[in-house]
Amino acid sequence: MKKISTLDDLKKTGDKGLKSLFPSSVKIVVGMATSGIASGAGEVYEALIAEIKKRKLPYVLTKTGSMGMDFIEPLVDVIEKNKPRLSYGKMTADKVPQLIDQIVKGTIDKIKPIYRVDEEDIIAKREKKQYLKGAVPEYLREIPAMYDIPFYEKQVKIATRNCGIIDPENIEEYIARGGYLAAQKALTSLSPAAIVDDVIKSGLKGRGGGGFPTGVKWQSCVAAKGDIKYVICNGDEGDPGAYMDRSVMEGDPHSVIEGMIIGAYAIGAQEGYIYVRNEYPLAVANLTKAISDARSCGLLGKNIFGTNFNFDIKIGKGAGAFVCGESTALMASLEGKAGEPRAKYVHTVEHGLWDRPTNLNNVETWANVPVILARSGKWFSEIGVPHSTGTKVFSLVGKINNIGLVEVPMGIPLKDIIYDIGGGIPGGKKFKAVQTGGPSGGCIPAKMIDLSVDFDALWEAGSMMGSGGMIVMDEKTCMVDLARYFIEFLAAESCGKCTPCREGVRRMNDILHDICDGRGKVGDVEMLESMAKGIADGSLCALGGSAPNPVLSTIKYFREEYDAHINHKHCPAGVCRALIRYEIAAKKCTGCGVCAKKCPSECISGEKKKAHKINQKKCIKCGICMESCKFNAITVE
């Protein structure tokens, strides 16, 4: 690969990237993030190869990362010269010939695109680049523009600026969209102090959960004594149900690398590490390729951009431990040890990895840095709200129509995320609450739907921003069961070093299990509250320190559900197995007998074509009958 050492080199490489992003022949792009592949993008990709070959078409086929609309994956984009980029959802291998037909004929009569993109906003370069020349062709007028559809209308993409657009394996495309410009500027014309200053001005706060001001952290690492310093990217993403960081690492690995180059230069670090969760093989693969490409281009290694700044990055893989997302445990793990946290009375910015000054930031935090440097801290600080600037990426999952990856300006009302972007709750059910901050966070009840999504407001509501998992729950979600779920998770993930967390969390888990199993006692809720205080105060690290949050917040907002379980042995949402019963509604049952055939404990009986009955004594409450009944005759109470 050609060395890049000047602005001119960057421009030349960028020009090549522009040619592949805005090609002169037809280009088809398949969304191949983990979830895309899981929903069949691989087959679509293969089918496209075959079809293009069969028809001997001069089409180019590439891959990209997460496009965000996970609920209609696999996604395929089609780019034709001088025409808007068109996005197709729910593609299958079967539909490929039709799609190719359409492109050849210049129609959209068989498969309708979801949206069109007339021009691309290249945020790091502050420019727009046109796909479309002239007016929108007649046959595409009915297709809405991307930012006119509710899912995108309120989104602002900074950290995920390139996800779903560029080929993550192609450094030229990253550069074409303004990549490495900020690093070039920083290394060749800015002093470390000026960079730290601008990051402080931006108001950027850590996106990994704690929300600590990034520039301030950098400043204390600059001040720490030591010749050898490290920067680390936290890509452990342990929150079960969150995949923002994975999407960035898979879809735009260079944005993380560029952020780290800038940070390392500002702090005076020569070495960097990216710690990636073991469950993310594609992220590891794409990061590995990106690091090696950056190295070949001279963007990592010695004398970057012709300066005397040297920096390189290694990847460390996790091995399945939530606690390794915690800074000191992560560093222990990178050193090849069990991931046990240590007391942080001496900060990691002074004594971190191998006891040397270390600056750790989250994936999304790093990905924001190049844009801040390219556009200015002031520009960034004007997005969002005063104490929460910029944007936040969320993975919007659970009982919501539009499941996917979204990036919104801080301070957006929760309502907009749930109803406009998320498209509301499926099946006409009622929205009940949303969990943010994962196992360390809490829930926000429906009545607070107008809440501003920013660090302070979420904290005051008893939850936290967390790393960006947003799990939506409807009336069929039991909040006691949810609290039990998180506590059980944390009990299993506690490193076991300190008493309050190792012993206390499992005792809370026992009590919550009792409540869910109908053995709850009067006074249990108060007991949980008092234990929560001792565990939060007494634990060594923030895992134990925040472990009680899901319990406290569900008690705060859904106390009546606890009482129903404890006092009336009743699970209002119909989830807790010991407290529910499956019933067949005689009126709806057609007597088809499917449920009886499927029931593993053979406890459904009835004559053919007559209403069936469940023998409650033998029922193990597996729910298969309900899943199997085509007439919705089976209900749970």
Place this chain on the structure above:
Amino acid sequence: MKKATTTEAKTKEIVKKHGRDKSGLIAILQDIQEEYNYLPKEALSVVGEQLEVPISRIYEVATFYNTFSLNPRGRYLVEVCAGTACHVQGAFNLKDRLQRDLEIECGQTTKDNMFTLEEVRCLGCCSLAPVVRIGGNIHPYLTQNEIPGILRNYRKQG
């Protein structure tokens, strides 16, 4: 290059690949597990000797992290996602069904060594919840009724 056959030689090769660096312990164990599908005891002692790390520290690491297994695992790893998104979509019912059908508990391997059942926390496909990953393949929006057929297919493939 001649391919090492014995556990000892193979392990040494892996350790060498990682530059005999103590901090590479986790990566080394990952490579060993990749090779053998679990961590053979013999391999662990070789790692200890090569890195000059006490075997007690290696045992600590090998038992601390979820992905390491000290016991041989089945041909297919069945991973039930128990992440939050999958949980609220009823993943616990899938787990129970798999336990019943495979006649094992989570963490165990079937008698015919075909399947090892494990619970994992989020496979990063929350939009497809609930999901189960079998032998690396994601099964999206899984229902209990589909499970017997799926298991039969894997058994047929051998």
Place this chain on the structure above:
Amino acid sequence: MVNFIIDGKKISAAKGTMVLEAARANGIDIPTLCAHEAVSRSGACRLCVVEAKKGKRAKIVTSCLYPVEEGIIIETKNERVLNVRRLVLQLLLARCPESDVIRDLAAQLGVAPQPRFAADKDKSKCILCRSCVRVCEEIVGVSAIGFSCRGADKAVSTPFNEDSAVCIGCGACAFICPTGHIEMETTEETRKIWGRTFKMKACDVCGRYFAPEDQLKYISKKTGVPLKELAVCTNCR
């Protein structure tokens, strides 16, 4: 010197002194379980917690690891601190119901068992204070024992729960264990610890059995002192 306040008392101590030592030097008692003078500290048991107030922020810290700071105000017995200590002891009582050490300490601090916590049957007397593992690593230098698993399953053991090839039978781990969890049986000629039986060496002079042979071999190897010179017990040297 650093000046600060503990329980209303003005105190000064050298920079780097831990709150625990500063308090004890001034007659203020703070209970501990895992801070043993022979080994480095881990902050595992959390019994020694105190509240540290700096400006407006008051946080709970472990006194055994928290270095004194100028102007800091420490409370060792307020309700918030006692709440943590009570919980820690109740949790340990439930974990190690057989441990008389824990039972006595709880009684001394006026903490009764919490009936809502079912007593464990499988943990015996180990409170995971880490002293044994640290002494074997830091003082003895063989790292024969370590931890396995994590969370509630965490335990101290030899690797694979098998006889350790590197254990020298010195018994340091058993001596340091605050609860007597580690079983060591020494008869005249043998010592049994961690499942392994060691042959004891009789003093070349008085004939009294005084140390495991493996331990002497290890000392000889480490220090270069010929084994023969070590074959005499301390009394006869």
